[in-house]
Structure formats: structure tokens, C-alpha cells
Amino acid sequence: MALEGRNLSFRYGESWLLKNEELRIEAGEIVGLVGPSGSGKSTLARLLAGHERLQEGSVVVNGSPLPARGRNPVQMVVQHPEQAVNPRWKLRRTLLEGGTPDESLLIGLGIEPEWLDRFPNELSGGELQRICVARALGPGTRYLIADEMTTMLDAITQAQIWQTVLGWAARRGAGILVISHERQLIRRLCSRVVERGARL
Numbered sequence: 001m002a003l004e005g006r007n008l009s010f011r012y013g014e015s016w017l018l019k020n021e022e023l024r025i026e027a028g029e030i031v032g033l034v035g036p037s038g039s040g041k042s043t044l045a046r047l048l049a050g051h052e053r054l055q056e057g058s059v060v061v062n063g064s065p066l067p068a069r070g071r072n073p074v075q076m077v078v079q080h081p082e083q084a085v086n087p088r089w090k091l092r093r094t095l096l097e098g099g100t101p102d103e104s105l106l107i108g109l110g111i112e113p114e115w116l117d118r119f120p121n122e123l124s125g126g127e128l129q130r131i132c133v134a135r136a137l138g139p140g141t142r143y144l145i146a147d148e149m150t151t152m153l154d155a156i157t158q159a160q161i162w163q164t165v166l167g168w169a170a171r172r173g174a175g176i177l178v179i180s181h182e183r184q185l186i187r188r189l190c191s192r193v194v195e196r197g198a199r200l
């Protein structure tokens, strides 16, 4: 059981950003992905989550390609939650996109019930990010890609969110890819770190 990127190559223009990349995250494993700005970490993340169309190579999740329809077992949370929600939906609807979350997750993430009756512009960035994390940890999720997921949060909130996410992963046997420029966070969370070099 693993999330695997096999032989992934990708370019936005003429020159290749990623060439024959291999990345494997076992179920239950927490892997860090680090590297300089512009080295292609977010692009790799989007390919693994099916948010970017594959140009070369394949993504396999627990032995199968990512599903073309229905709930994606690979969920991604990005740095800026306001870019990841529909501004015209109340947050209950956004949250339920991920299926009905465990009550304990909502409590662990510090989500106040009244937030769910508001629109995104009526919450702070940190409050909105908690909703995005809860949505990503829905019942069908097997792998989480956390791309600078807690970068914009204060240290206490960051610790609270990661404690809840790690508990979820341990219970679920879920794998996590953590992308961050914060080496200390990576060291604390991950059992293995993949280092990307600078773009040539």
C-alpha cells in the first residue's frame, strides 16, 4: 500500500522542471519534501494529488491510478485556504465536500460550530485553514499532501493542527507528504526526508 509517483516528468514551457522523478509514500508513513524555492515541490505535489495533468509518468495509489471521478483518496491542503474554497458557499457545505468528518477531528482542530454557518470572508485565514484541513481528512482519504499547510499559522495553532493530523494518520494508517521550508517542523514530523536540488 503506497502512493507512488513513477517516472514523472513535467514542464511548463520549454525546459523540464521535473525529469523522471520517483516518489513513494507508504501507507502510514510521514515523508518530508524539502528544497529551494522554485525547485518544483508544489508541482510534484499537484501531480501526486491529480491537480495537474500528467505529461509523462504515472501516479498509483494503493495499486490503482487516481480515480477520474468521485472522492480522491489523495487530498492536498495548500498554504492559502481562501484559494481552496468557494467564496459563495457557507462553510458547512465546503466541509461536507470531504464527506462527514469525525466530530473528534472538528474538536481537535478547534473548529467552532458557528463557523460553519458563515461564508469564507467571515473567518480568519487560520480559522478557514482548519476547515480545509478537516475537509481533507474525510472518510475516503488515504494520503494527505500538506503543502506549506501551517506556514501562515502561529506556533500554538500549528502544533494543535499537527497533533490532530498525526493522530488521524495513525488511526487511519494514512500516509502524509509534508512540504515545508521549516526544517525544524520537518525533523519533528517526518521519518524520512526527500531533498530536491535547485532547478538546473
Ligand SMILES: Nc1ncnc2c1ncn2[C@@H]1O[C@H](COP(=O)(O)OP(=O)(O)OP(=O)(O)O)[C@@H](O)[C@H]1O
Pocket (backbone or CB within 6 Å): 012, 017, 035, 036, 037, 038, 039, 040, 041, 042, 043, 044
Ligand atoms: N502555472 C505555472 N506556469 C508556469 N510556470 C509555473 C507555474 N507554476 C509554477 N511554475 C514555475 O515552476 C517552477 C517551480 O514552481 P513550484 O511552485 O513547483 O516550486 P516550489 O519548489 O514549490 O517553490 P516554493 O518553495 O517557492 O513554493 C517555478 O519556477 C515556477 O515559477
